[in-house]
Amino acid sequence: MNSIQLVQQIESKGSFLCVGLDSDPRLIPSTFQKESDPIFSFNKAVIDATEKYAVAYKPNIAFYEALGPKGWESLQKTMDYIPKNVFTIADAKRGDIGNTALKYAQTFFEPASSGFNFDSITVAPYMGEDSVTPFLSFENKWVILLALTSNQGSQDFQLIRDENNIPLYEHVMRKAMEWGDAGQLMFVIGATRTEYLKHVRQIAPDHFFLVPGVGAQGGSLEDVAKYAMNSKVGLLVNSSRGIIYAGDDTSVSAAREAKNIKEEMSMYLDQYWIK
Amino acid sequence: MNSIQLVQQIESKGSFLCVGLDSDPRLIPSTFQKESDPIFSFNKAVIDATEKYAVAYKPNIAFYEALGPKGWESLQKTMDYIPKNVFTIADAKRGDIGNTALKYAQTFFEPASSGFNFDSITVAPYMGEDSVTPFLSFENKWVILLALTSNQGSQDFQLIRDENNIPLYEHVMRKAMEWGDAGQLMFVIGATRTEYLKHVRQIAPDHFFLVPGVGAQGGSLEDVAKYAMNSKVGLLVNSSRGIIYAGDDTSVSAAREAKNIKEEMSMYLDQYWIK
Numbered sequence: 001m002n003s004i005q006l007v008q009q010i011e012s013k014g015s016f017l018c019v020g021l022d023s024d025p026r027l028i029p030s031t032f033q034k035e036s037d038p039i040f041s042f043n044k045a046v047i048d049a050t051e052k053y054a055v056a057y058k059p060n061i062a063f064y065e066a067l068g069p070k071g072w073e074s075l076q077k078t079m080d081y082i083p084k085n086v087f088t089i090a091d092a093k094r095g096d097i098g099n100t101a102l103k104y105a106q107t108f109f110e111p112a113s114s115g116f117n118f119d120s121i122t123v124a125p126y127m128g129e130d131s132v133t134p135f136l137s138f139e140n141k142w143v144i145l146l147a148l149t150s151n152q153g154s155q156d157f158q159l160i161r162d163e164n165n166i167p168l169y170e171h172v173m174r175k176a177m178e179w180g181d182a183g184q185l186m187f188v189i190g191a192t193r194t195e196y197l198k199h200v201r202q203i204a205p206d207h208f209f210l211v212p213g214v215g216a217q218g219g220s221l222e223d224v225a226k227y228a229m230n231s232k233v234g235l236l237v238n239s240s241r242g243i244i245y246a247g248d249d250t251s252v253s254a255a256r257e258a259k260n261i262k263e264e265m266s267m268y269l270d271q272y273w274i275k
Numbered sequence: 276m277n278s279i280q281l282v283q284q285i286e287s288k289g290s291f292l293c294v295g296l297d298s299d300p301r302l303i304p305s306t307f308q309k310e311s312d313p314i315f316s317f318n319k320a321v322i323d324a325t326e327k328y329a330v331a332y333k334p335n336i337a338f339y340e341a342l343g344p345k346g347w348e349s350l351q352k353t354m355d356y357i358p359k360n361v362f363t364i365a366d367a368k369r370g371d372i373g374n375t376a377l378k379y380a381q382t383f384f385e386p387a388s389s390g391f392n393f394d395s396i397t398v399a400p401y402m403g404e405d406s407v408t409p410f411l412s413f414e415n416k417w418v419i420l421l422a423l424t425s426n427q428g429s430q431d432f433q434l435i436r437d438e439n440n441i442p443l444y445e446h447v448m449r450k451a452m453e454w455g456d457a458g459q460l461m462f463v464i465g466a467t468r469t470e471y472l473k474h475v476r477q478i479a480p481d482h483f484f485l486v487p488g489v490g491a492q493g494g495s496l497e498d499v500a501k502y503a504m505n506s507k508v509g510l511l512v513n514s515s516r517g518i519i520y521a522g523d524d525t526s527v528s529a530a531r532e533a534k535n536i537k538e539e540m541s542m543y544l545d546q547y548w549i550k
Contacts, residue, residue: 022374022375060371060375060378062369062371062375062376062378062379062382063375063378065378065379065382065389066378066379066381066382066388066389067388067389068347068351068388068389068390068391069344069345069347069348069351070344071389072343072344072347073344076343076344091371093369093370093371093399093402094337094368095368095370095399095401096335096337096366096368097424097426097428098426099297100297100335100337100338101337103335103337103338103340103341104337104340104341106341107337107340107341113341113342113343114340114341114342114343114346115343124368124370124399124401124402125401125431125432126370126399126400126401126421126432126433127368127399127421127424127426127428127429127433128426128427128428128429128430128431128432128433129427129428129431130426130427130428131426131428132428146401146402149372149402151372151373151402151403151405151406152403152404152405153372153402153403153404153405153406153407154402154403155403156400156403156404156446156450157400157401157403157443157446157447157450158401158402158403160435160437160443160446161437161438162435162436162437162438163436163437163438163440165438168432168435168443171431171432171435172432175431175432
């Protein structure tokens with residue numbers, strides 16, 4: 001999917017909601033446990049309930065990997081079920097070099113390899129250029145690079161400042177923008193503090209940000225919209241547990257939560273989106 | 276496996292060789308292509324040829340993941356085949372937080388989860404403490420944390436110095452040593468320059484280093500032994516392509532290459548290992 005299609009979808013749905021599919025056998029309602037593939041059945045219910053309100057789905061790869069080969073099969077069925085006009089993110093946070101990076105890219109981008117055809121993958125920057133660029137050679141596929149995350153541990157290294165007072169996350173963003181443009185590179189940006197939202201938008205005015213940390217992890221959706229929206233919206237805001245585990249009646253509760261967020265997003269699109 | 280068992284194995288084999296199983300369907304000799312599971316058959320031949328000389332095997336997870344569910348099955352069979360006294364490394368370079376990190380840990384450490392029972396996993400440090408510590412809660416399992424890698428891109432971020440002239444890789448090592456001790460935490464250290472080998476050994480005198488970048492990637496094995504060996508040896512030096520793709524007759528060529536490296540290592544153990 002290219003950025004024009006992504007922005008069109010955001011406009012037509014009035015939403016920049018990404019639904020995280022962190023589907024855990026121990027957390028899904030008991031009604032799904034009796035199905036032959038509980039994880040897929042649960043994901044199907046979540047997708048049915050939320051596809052009107054979501055512009056992206058983000059399976060958290062760890063949750064599938066932990067189930068062995070059958071987890072990958074549940075993920076494959078899930079991917080086949082997601083409507084083709086919805087953006088898909090392999091939240092895999094891979095990061096390795098050269099040939100190995102290419103194998104990871106093939107895993108998630110090349111149907112002839114593992115069977116998957118994701119639109120994007122989350123990537124970790126620690127190993128530098130040759131761990132990121134192999135993912136950028138695929139047409140209409142995206143790298144979503146970790147920049148400033150919302151977890152406690154983000155303070156350990158991401159905020160370290162060099163002798164010119166430039167924090168590591170800024171180095172990561174500026175370097176990566178030399179490797180890929182706003183049509184193939186997004187950044188993971190935690191929504192924990194207003195000053196950071198302003199700063200990262202100043203560093204990367206044109207790029208999309210994938211924003212976790214709204215809701216359960218504590219950021220304000222309005223602040224994200226107010227300080228980080230750009231002329232192409234430039235935002236995908238993720239919610240996982242708050243939607244998929246909102247209640248035992250998944251079809252009803254997931255739809256309700258996604259609709260609530262979508263309505264708030266529609267309001268902010270009216271208010272802050274200057275095309 | 277604990278560090279005492281690992282050091283005993285190194286001593287009894289006279290080797291600190293790790294064989295990297297970067298097994299690629301397009302690179303394995305044609306004789307294996309006709310087998311029902313070519314990747315497992317190839318790995319089996321490599322293991323048979325090298326187990327006398329190797330103290331560790333390191334499957335590169337990307338290569339299995341790229342093949343879809345059948346790749347995970349080849350990996351499972353490979354893991355079941357590796358002798359139990361040999362150290363195993365899931366070269367997965369995972370890095371995510373909290374629950375997600377725990378899922379990755381379960382994938383590779385908990386047989387009841389995905390079926391795997393690796394001794395260790397490579398982990399990326401960018402997200403900080405809560406992305407590393409979940410892996411450290413498993414008894415006799417190891418985190419091998421990326422610190423200073425040997426690739427070109429390692430210069431992009433790992434060498435950035437703070438206002439006190441401390442490079443990022445040193446921050447990573449010192450912080451991580453607060454989270455885990457030398458019996459559960461190793462570091463990935465590229466062997467490209469003598470000055471770095473000296474520096475990282477000074478930072479972490481007791482920890483094991485997993486060293487790629489010897490051979491094909493250019494470092495000197497003698498320099499690694501000379502500048503980074505400690506009283507528990509403290510080194511696992513990896514070779515992948517140089518051994519597994521040494522020739523079309525895998526049984527002969529992989530054994531020959533592994534034996535050559537092992538003999539060089541034995542010499543350096545005699546010369547530089549001060550118990």
